[in-house]
Amino acid sequence: MNYFPDEVIEQVFDYVTSHQDRNSISLVCKSWYRIERLSRQRVFIGNCYSISPDKVIERFPAIRSLSLKGKPHFADFNLVPYDWGGHVYPWIVAMAKSKVNLEEIRLKRMVVSDESLELISSSFANFTSLVLVSCEGFTTNGLKAVAANCSLLRELDLQENEVEDHRSQWLNHFPESSTSLVTLNFSCLKGEINLAALERLVARSPNLKTLRVNRAVTLDSLQKILSWAPQLMDLGVGSFIHDPDSETFYKLKNTIVQCKSITSLSGFLEVAPYCLPAIYPVCSNLTSLNLSYALGIPASELIKLIRHCKRLQRLWILDCIGDKGLEVVASNCKDLQELRVFPSDPFGAGNTVVTEEGLVAISFGCKKLNSLLYFCHQMTNAALITVANNCPNFVRFRLCILDPTKADPLTQQPLDEGFGAIVQSCKGLKRLSLSGLLTDMVFLYIGMYAEQLEMLSVAFAGKSDKGMIYVLNGCKKLRKLEVRDSPFGDAALLADPGKYETMRSLWMSSCEVTLGACKALARKMPMLNVEIIDDSELTVDEALCGGAPVAVTADGDDKQKVEKMYLYRTLAGPRNDAPEFVCTL
């Protein structure tokens, strides 16, 4: 390959798109490194604190698309205090200053201010794509700037963000000349929307393929929108309640029949069961169905709906469907690859629940299943072993038993054997979340068999340091380990310090790790940031509202236990935006 001119090699590299592959080819030799870095357009940074924005721009001057992730995953469950960090503003400033031709920004779990959005909208003339997932810190004013100034905008995708509504009428600010939208998702917005402006926007966007609206969009507005956009492929419904005997409803039914391209349906943020039959005509084409927000639909209605959806590949649903409902899914949806069953009543006793029976039924019927997120009230080893035998193709297996230390109800045994069967059978398993009563044995199995495992989530599990050590020793491809409320201490933390440089990050909270051990690790591994997060002086509410921070220092007693520790490899050194309750050792 060294005998070809650079331009030829570059052309070949164009076919290599995955980040990991491009990272690999850049390691082959100096000239490949140079060619690759000058031609890389899509840059993915899994931890925004692992490198400084300037270094990224220096290495990849041709950057067009930037993907960043900020807070650790457990931030989703309120384990990370409000002001911990993950600000995108410095990145935008750096990109704007260096005048790179940024077209696309994708952020996950980051703090995005209105200033950031305004800066994006005014700095990048060819900006086309903004995707924000689980972010916070901005208001509808920021959206106003994006709508008004990004004249080539194709994608505005807001997924489950916390957005303050300032009644900005942001939708009205898309200029009349804006006709390029392909994706518009504002389902997470809580405020009102100018429905007429939305209808006009849809009418002048012939390329619109994905539209997910919020609760403020009523059924009759939906009907008008659909009549303007029969080419839609992905629809997220807002409010789906209307008198089924009305003329509007009748018109909606006819309009829906015209939407022959819809393959993905979601939303139903407000829904009346008797309105559901209106969507039956599109069900036979659906490959993706998300009813996880649709509280109030009884199992019988869900089952009727599922029977129409023979081509489903992805199903997100509430546990109201029950074990019986999952049996119907198993017999109807033979192409199912991804299933997520969410709890409709996470803190209650739950009358309609799913148990291991539903999962077993699914495993018999849906042989192509490779991704699972399952909240249930109980699980047995026998069921897990059956599932492992039936479905060896799992890539993601996340089980959440609502009582986190519940044993197998049939045998009163821990669930070690069940999960052991899963990791042994599913040779391609990349992501695993455990729950239920678990000893160190399950970690031995994971270390022995889970060769492709990249991410492991542990809660209330294990008996001693050995558990964590098995995993660190065995899982060669491990990138992210997050542990809470488990008896892993200093011996586990310090067993293999070098391992952490091969991983993106490690989170440990409410474990047995002491300050002294964290300091020792930080001393030994200068390429790691070892952060101690101490928000114990704050109540949970204060923490969420940015209450008075308490200065955390490294001067505590070395023997004291650390409540929350987050460590990650980095080229950027300790971060300069850490709040007072975070101390980087």
Next chain:
Amino acid sequence: MAAESGKFRTIDFEETELRLGLTTSKGINGINGKSNYGKRGFQEDTVDLKLNLSSSQGSTVDEAQRTKETAPVAPSKTDPAKRPAKAQVVGWPPVRSFQKNLTAVKPASNEEADRAVGGAALVKVSMDGAPYLRKVDLKQYRNYQELSGALENMLRSFTTGSGGSQGSTKDFTNESRLIDLLNGSESEFDYVPTYEDKDGDWMLVGDVPWQMFIESCKRLRIMKGSEAIGLGIIHQISWIHSIILLDYFDRCSIKNGCVCM
């Protein structure tokens, strides 16, 4: 306990106690029957009932179990006072706030929260003379007819009592009104359905189109006909008559989008 027994002496409570099934054999003859009740028995029954209703035995057992099971694994270094002492553990189950917000509203006691839950419009239904209120989800019904049918079923238990021998008992709070009704009333069902709208005004159910009704109704009250006169709309109107009227209004509103009276 002394304070509670004072409360028990009022007629309200005794009547209530009767209909809660503790004294089914007494039925309408609660008035006569009450003298048959030694207060002791009364209190004991009530106390037992209260214990059953109010004891959080289920949840405390759970809590004990949870702390027992998690104690060996959870580090105890942190001051226990700083950990949430309730049965809910912070961040468990691992649902994201968007998912939690769906159901977090459900156990809330105020009506606004109920109305905010996707798909449900729960409103309180009170009936004059009934000892306790009910709740209905307005969004479960498609028109006035379905709602009135459901209400009728729900409140029938109040009107027929528990096998009273002297006809139906409607008023349980006032002894003299009870006697009046038993002796004087010609119509068995003497009630008018009314509702409180968003502006706080009391309106007659059936005036506005169904969709508008469920959006503006905050609570329902089945009013005694004599009180409904105060609304200036209707004299005495029987329950059956009111159902017929509702049906008529319903059909009108569907046809014309408005109600003609």
